[in-house]
Amino acid sequence: MLKLDIDPKLKTRARTAAARIAGSFAWLFDDYSSLAIERTVLRLMGIDGALEDGKPLPNVVVDHLQAKNALLRGAAIPVANAMLSRGLNAQEVAEAVGRGELDLSELPEAPPEQLYKVLDKLSTQMLARIRGQREKRDKLFAEYGPRRVPAIYVIVATGNIYEDAVQAKAAATEGADIIAVIRSTAQSLLDFVPYGATTVGFGGTFATQENFRIMRAALDEVSEQQKRYISLTNYASGLCMPEIAAMGAMERLDLMLNDAMYGILFRDINPKRTLLDQYFSRMVNAYAGIEIQTGEDNYLTTSDAIEKAYTVTASQLLNEQFALLSGVKPEKMGLGHAYEIDPEQENSFSYELAHALLTKELFPDSPVKYMPPTKFASGNIFKTHLMDAMFNFVGQLTHQGVQLLGMMTEAIHTPHLADRSLAIENAQYIFKAVKDLGDNLALAPNSFVNRRAGEVLREAVEFLEMVAEDGLFKAMERGEFADIKRPENGGKGLEGVFRKDAQYFNPFLEKMKQELGL
């Protein structure tokens, strides 16, 4: 068995520092909410649909409340109040607001018990639906058997959900275990979730609830045929983190890209907004039994994979601690890691082996999300195919959880049907060839791989202890993460963060916290 020889004290120090950092945000998680969180509440209450100009009703209602300065106690109470006052359901309330026929700030206020009762009913219903999806997933896994390790994960990204569905079914039939629908470029910067099925996107397909539904149905069909549960994933990142998480929970997505800091660093979304939104969105994911996936690979697309290896480890540790605060269990934390080492680097494979083993060593229960070479993928499809093979080799050798298959055309276009199929063929061949190879091998003591892993962990520990000392926001402001400077009050979406008042009520947050034991 390939096992690193790592100082256990170093591991403890790493976790202590990360926990200190994540733990310092109680003020934010307890006292603040955001537009996205409130829109999520509305969605969970059953509000869906959009105006003719495409503006989704959850946005219409929340913007309306904000405009009327009536959002500080949350969106749930005003809508519940209107339901009572007008005898409408939530959707009808939203539609009326949308038509400009209803001003939620001008209605007479029902007694709190009545309001809570309405909300209790709605939240009980919705949480039951979500639990139902979770149970259905569990049942299907129990029936068909668990996912292979590493699971074969491929992306579809045509921009057209119907075309995506065909490609996803083809891939699943060929052996893919998980289908990710890549989002259209920069959807994370949209402060709303588009509505309905979409057929045009750039570099990906919009994440919409209808698109989720279409793809889930397609995959359920294949699962049934193949007697293998095919998982679906999408992105709960950006300005709509919790909304997308909620949509995923309702439509039985199985995994969700959901990083604590990705939005801040890589999308210039305000730090407070991001941390707050991730807190709630992860709770939704935890409740729905959705496996989250974090975005450590992003550090390596802009920085050197050797020099900055420790930033991956540090981010993994932080993501873990933040996820724990939201009730995500280790076995649902798909922490990220990527094979982004320059192929011109001597012993690139040994470096990567050290890094990949370190991730396994630190997070033995995590279904690590292992990302393929992308940065050094080139227009030379033959070479890229080989780099992907080395990546698949390490994935199987070190038993990573989820293998995000590399495509030989990574540097050229979003995957064609045949590219994806060749990627699956690549993985299947390598996985089989080196199936139990790890059982045959041991690391030579004091070998380079051992020393290298220790070095990365030490650098990560020192970094995290420094951040714990200075505070995460200060460190980000100084550009300590990914060499990108992000001031606490900069970035997009800060105006969407507000301090809750004493009457604030979010029925879902309360119930989920309770059920998750938080």
Added chain:
Amino acid sequence: MLKLDIDPKLKTRARTAAARIAGSFAWLFDDYSSLAIERTVLRLMGIDGALEDGKPLPNVVVDHLQAKNALLRGAAIPVANAMLSRGLNAQEVAEAVGRGELDLSELPEAPPEQLYKVLDKLSTQMLARIRGQREKRDKLFAEYGPRRVPAIYVIVATGNIYEDAVQAKAAATEGADIIAVIRSTAQSLLDFVPYGATTVGFGGTFATQENFRIMRAALDEVSEQQKRYISLTNYASGLCMPEIAAMGAMERLDLMLNDAMYGILFRDINPKRTLLDQYFSRMVNAYAGIEIQTGEDNYLTTSDAIEKAYTVTASQLLNEQFALLSGVKPEKMGLGHAYEIDPEQENSFSYELAHALLTKELFPDSPVKYMPPTKFASGNIFKTHLMDAMFNFVGQLTHQGVQLLGMMTEAIHTPHLADRSLAIENAQYIFKAVKDLGDNLALAPNSFVNRRAGEVLREAVEFLEMVAEDGLFKAMERGEFADIKRPENGGKGLEGVFRKDAQYFNPFLEKMKQELGL
């Protein structure tokens, strides 16, 4: 370091049995000669060229002697006699025979001392030339540095020597260390070596002395430019084994395909003819400092690589013992092995690792000739490229001597220029990626790899002991090798084997034996 845990007693038993088998052919090596050996003697005496119908002068002279029943004392003495008697040089003698102007059996016989003197002079000259080539090679290696391990070995096979030369130079510039000119289909069955430069061949280019010269010149040019000695290899197999060895020695080939039993098993050449010819041809190779390469890979193109793995080991051990008898040093024995495991086989890589390590373990000083997947190469070039990558991985991990690069178009055509370049790129990338990986790893005790290697060796030992008991010819007759039945007196070329008479003299054999300490 990856090192097998193999019972040393088993190794000793293996070598003892193989030595017994090889040692049982003293009667053949001491008392017999062949047409090919005699033609070789003539070539070494300086006879070259061909008649207008293409028949080479060495054949003309030897056939003439045989027709006149004057060959039993060898070709050297009659030709030396004609030289003295007519005041001609050897070439002029051959030409006169070719024109039908000279009957070697009808000349007055010069006194033995004079004949020996002529032959002593000629053989001294030629051996000096060959030594000169060896020294030149040694000098160039000393100047430019040794070959990389594994060396990058690629084939050219256009059929046109000039086209081959361009492709060889391109490959060498890109990083190839060794160029093999593949022979035209079935040249091994020709009982003569074609003369001159050739531009038409099938599945390869004819081995001719002029072609050797053209290619050697091209590679010397690149060696000089690249400051890296580029080696050249060809095939001394078939009915002209020793002749081609001699041509290679003269033209400074650096390696030579030269298996003890290939001709018997895979070309249906008579067993006695083959063993006899290999004995002399290997002596020429040994003298010229040429690295021989054996053909164990051939066993696996027709048999299963797992089931019949032991036949490879057995053949390696036999090739070793036969080579020792001809004065070949272990460091010049490129014993063969091949990565021919079905990619559909689970743990194919671990199987291959066991087999490759076994070869290294048994022949630590041999520059093992490691052959790529060919049998399971398919028209799917992308998949074949990956199989070649796994092959390159094992080659570097286990430090094989010579890596015969696989081509992604193996199942389609003899390599195009780009195929070869992609193969070099594949090897260079993998070699670099896993450069020192082996130093990091150890085999888990009692792991599958260890057990598998032990099992193969045990099977080989049992097989060799059985063959030693029964005799090699008997075993071949029964089809024990490669499932092919080869009777002692069957196959092509038996009529070219004769028992030497008391006056037989081969000046080269004598001198080389002496200098090689045999």
Added chain:
Amino acid sequence: MSKNNIIRPYGDTSGDGKMQLSFSLPVPPDAFGKEAARLLLERIGFDNIEITCLRDLREGYTHFIAYAVTSASVDTSKIKVKVVETPVMDMEATDAYISEHIGRKLTVVGACIESDAHTVGIDAIMNMKGYNHRFGLERYQMFNAINMGAQVPSEDLLARARKEKADAILVSQVVTQKNIHIKNLTRLIELAEAERLRDKMLFICGGPRISHELAIELGYDAGFGTGSYSTDVASFIAITLAARAVKA
């Protein structure tokens, strides 16, 4: 799948016409070479040409990798495939069929002809042990299978077939460089015709680059490519000869 019969290559959008290409040209690996590659593809008729990689092959050559769009299409309703049309039976069924419809053992003589030494293919068809879980013809009760092996001169094969009164000749050709297989297969048929053997037995060829269509073109009765099994050939021989027997 396209709604009508007109199909084009598919990258990620129906009928987008995307194709991957690679090729080498005697040009340098620079902007000039790249333009030469682009022009070549344009000349062939491709659009939207993306030369994604230039690899220096040295000695004045460059290898190009490209993606491009073709406007060519195929009307699937017009495709006519020449395939062996006899149904495929397993060994037992074939033996039974021969017993019933022909009533005697069939003799087949097989070989890799001329310079070709690739016997694995013909062995897969003929030898006892067969290939991929199908036994070879030697194992069939109703076949007398004679495998002459590698590098058999056409003359020898025909002589043996005549001597054995063969019902079918099985020829394998694996080496195809410079179309040597076409030359060899053509010569065999010409010899057979000259020797008046052509109509006396079935002539069947096989190999990785052989298709039924090519075989027919060359004057053979059938051709079998990559992935053929003894069952395919045996069924073809049995059914075809039974039909001929009825006609005769």
Added chain:
Amino acid sequence: MSKNNIIRPYGDTSGDGKMQLSFSLPVPPDAFGKEAARLLLERIGFDNIEITCLRDLREGYTHFIAYAVTSASVDTSKIKVKVVETPVMDMEATDAYISEHIGRKLTVVGACIESDAHTVGIDAIMNMKGYNHRFGLERYQMFNAINMGAQVPSEDLLARARKEKADAILVSQVVTQKNIHIKNLTRLIELAEAERLRDKMLFICGGPRISHELAIELGYDAGFGTGSYSTDVASFIAITLAARAVKA
């Protein structure tokens, strides 16, 4: 190398025209599908077509790998390549050149425009640390380099360029799906013309699918593709502006 100017692809014999292809079709992975693939290649104009592999892509599609021969050729004497023609100087030389010929710092404003967030390319050109051992423009003494980063609306880029009195605008476009880069680059130039900024500064674009030729076609002064360095751009800007200063 070919003796004359007419070149064709090279497999293993001069001008043999061999090319490798792969593509997917909405056909089954059988003889029918194979024939469809062959016909498609024939339709495109290929000869000697060998379909070497059929891969079942499921859902009714098949992936084909093929080798074929083209008779198309290119006359190299007729190739005209549009490349940036200014010589490339290193950082010190460029700084010296600007000091001498222009005599003031040059201001350049760069950005990834519209939805594109791929900053690595523009950073490689502009940022202090540069790329592959060439420092970026920020490091040059004679450049005032302003990098606006990712997803900058065209309007914002032009506004900033106007404000800074920029000598050159550097735009990066990496995402090319559905030709979004062409749309974005065209829009930027149109806006610049509308705002009468086009002639006030150099417009330079770059990205993996950008060529100088394409850039010129889109109305830019220069374009830089894969493997460009700060030195290429800096030299181009310096020399072009010096030349214009002389003319003016």
